Amino acid sequence: MANLRDIKRRIKSVKNTAQITKAMQLVAASKMKRAQNSALESRPYTQLMAEILIAIEERAAESDQKGISHPYLEGREVQNRGILLITPDKGLCGPLTANLFRLVAQIPHGEASYVSIGRKGSQFLSRTQRSVLAEFSLSDRARFSEIRPPVELLLEAYAKREIDTIEVLYTRFKNTLQQEAMRKPVVPIVNLADMVREVFGDEDYTAEAPLGDDRREMLFEPDPQSLLNNLMDLAVRRSIYQSALEAKASEHSARMVAMKTATDNANSLVEDLTLQYNKARQAAITQEILEIAAATASSQES
Amino acid sequence: MALHLEIITPEGKVYSESSDSVFIPTTEGEIDVLPGHIPLVTLVEPGELRSERQGQVEHLAVDKGFVQVLGDKVSVLTEQAINVEEIDLNAIEEARVRAENALREAREKGEDPAVVEEAETILRFTMAQRLAKERRR
Numbered sequence: 001m002a003n004l005r006d007i008k009r010r011i012k013s014v015k016n017t018a019q020i021t022k023a024m025q026l027v028a029a030s031k032m033k034r035a036q037n038s039a040l041e042s043r044p045y046t047q048l049m050a051e052i053l054i055a056i057e058e059r060a061a062e063s064d065q066k067g068i069s070h071p072y073l074e075g076r077e078v079q080n081r082g083i084l085l086i087t088p089d090k091g092l093c094g095p096l097t098a099n100l101f102r103l104v105a106q107i108p109h110g111e112a113s114y115v116s117i118g119r120k121g122s123q124f125l126s127r128t129q130r131s132v133l134a135e136f137s138l139s140d141r142a143r144f145s146e147i148r149p150p151v152e153l154l155l156e157a158y159a160k161r162e163i164d165t166i167e168v169l170y171t172r173f174k175n176t177l178q179q180e181a182m183r184k185p186v187v188p189i190v191n192l193a194d195m196v197r198e199v200f201g202d203e204d205y206t207a208e209a210p211l212g213d214d215r216r217e218m219l220f221e222p223d224p225q226s227l228l229n230n231l232m233d234l235a236v237r238r239s240i241y242q243s244a245l246e247a248k249a250s251e252h253s254a255r256m257v258a259m260k261t262a263t264d265n266a267n268s269l270v271e272d273l274t275l276q277y278n279k280a281r282q283a284a285i286t287q288e289i290l291e292i293a294a295a296t297a298s299s300q301e302s
Numbered sequence: 303m304a305l306h307l308e309i310i311t312p313e314g315k316v317y318s319e320s321s322d323s324v325f326i327p328t329t330e331g332e333i334d335v336l337p338g339h340i341p342l343v344t345l346v347e348p349g350e351l352r353s354e355r356q357g358q359v360e361h362l363a364v365d366k367g368f369v370q371v372l373g374d375k376v377s378v379l380t381e382q383a384i385n386v387e388e389i390d391l392n393a394i395e396e397a398r399v400r401a402e403n404a405l406r407e408a409r410e411k412g413e414d415p416a417v418v419e420e421a422e423t424i425l426r427f428t429m430a431q432r433l434a435k436e437r438r439r
């Protein structure tokens with residue numbers, strides 16, 4: 001039977017841990033709420049933007065106009081991928097970062113250059129000696145202007161042909177319990193419709209009124225090309241920004257869940273230990289009574 | 303048959319109602335969309351957007367953006383939108399002056415384009431709101 005004082009000490013330390021994880025859980029929960037809201041609220045916008053882009057791309061090609069062209073629409077032979085890796089700054093968020101790193105590991109060495117947002121990712125990339133173009137950080141508030149520098153850098157590298165694709169590696173937010181690490185190709189835009197389906201699943205945030213099958217020729221004003229020029233830059237930025245929002249929402253959700261599990265575990269451990277402590281205490285008391293009784297009996301005998 | 307008008311901004315879907323006709327400011331001039339309109343994609347100018355339903359007219363101020371008309375759905379994609387009823391001219395005037403000052407400062411110091419763009423956005427939208435509000439009176 002373990003020493004009474006040892007058990008007591010362990011109970012105390014486990015209780016302390018539970019208190020800390022509980023506090024972290026509450027902090028994560030409040031951040032999670034805000035991050036989830038901003039990710040979900042901005043989904044319709046990002047999606048409608050992609051839909052308009054699809055409309056321009058598909059219908060303009062169909063309607064025998066001069067045809068449209070944009071550097072982001074042309075696929076190239078891929079020699080060097082440009083990957084934007086979005087990870088949390090801190091750990092303690094369950095398997096979230098490990099899942100992202102598994103995806104990174106699937107990309108062969110030397111075939112990609114990375115831009116990293118978040119300290120965890122930067123550490124991983126330098127540890128595994130991958131080529132890193134730049135590192136950025138993103139606050140919990142995740143403002144649109146914060147995403148601008150990394151995007152500018154990627155677009156510039158793409159224009160200079162230093163990289164042949166722009167892809168985002170992030171964690172898509174499904175719900176509080178489920179997040180999914182995924183790689184989203186952003187540029188070049190080869191098959192936008194598929195991409196939208198993959199990223200948003202079947203949930204269609206814009207389809208409140210049925211679209212109808214309106215196959216009449218679409219009118220573009222002033223013309224498809226200038227619409228495309230106007231839309232493209234914004235759409236790329238927006239798409240990447242959406243990923244960042246999703247990543248933040250996932251991070252805080254995963255951390256909240258991880259901390260909740262830790263707290264629950266600590267509490268059940270305290271219960272077990274308390275039981276063990278009481279048993280030991282009882283055993284000690286019984287032992288003492290036995291000793292006293294034995295002593296009395298022997299003194300009476302003599 | 304009625305149109306369905308929805309206005310979507312980065313803060314979410316701010317407006318989603320049925321409508322008989324929608325009046326939209328575009329770069330090519332102001333257009334009036336009625337049910338059965340040909341599919342259309344065009345650019346939205348900052349200004350006043352009107353939606354008429356059973357004789358009731360709703361006035362909204364929108365920032366620049368895009369509009370897609372497909373089937374009987376009118377989707378407006380814009381940076382910001384606000385109901386004209388909710389516009390407070392005094393608050394707008396203040397915001398406008400602040401943004402103008404910020405813009406001038408940023409330009410003088412040659413600050414990074416993000417700040418300039420932010421101030422420009424505020425400035426543009428305040429102008430659009432004032433325009434919409436003054437028309438309404």
